[in-house]
Amino acid sequence: MPRQLTEQEIRISLARVANLPPDDVAGYVLVLTDDTDVIKTVTNAKTPAHAIATMARATEYAAHDLTTQETAQ
Numbered sequence: 024m025p026r027q028l029t030e031q032e033i034r035i036s037l038a039r040v041a042n043l044p045p046d047d048v049a050g051y052v053l054v055l056t057d058d059t060d061v062i063k064t065v066t067n068a069k070t071p072a073h074a075i076a077t078m079a080r081a082t083e084y085a086a087h088d089l090t091t092q093e094t095a096q
Contacts, residue, residue, distance in 0.1 A: 030067060033051070033067070034048050034049075034050075034051065034067070037051050037053065050066070050067050050068060050077070051065075051066060051067055052064065052065075052066040052068060052074050052077045052078055052081070053065040053066065054078070
């Protein structure tokens with residue numbers, strides 16, 4: 024069986040993917056999908072409520088970015 028990544032290794036890997044300094048990343052919520060639906064959510068959030076709040080904030084940011092892009096066109 025392969026070795027499981029540590030919490031810090033996961034955080035560093037995700038920071039690298041996002042092109043951010045690892046020390047700037049404290050937490051993550053990763054949503055994995057297939058062609059039609061969410062298949063897995065991976066997080067280091069303390070509780071499910073924290074994970075949901077993080078996803079809600081990410082949705083808020085995405086909606087703001089979308090309206091900003093539409094306004095610029």
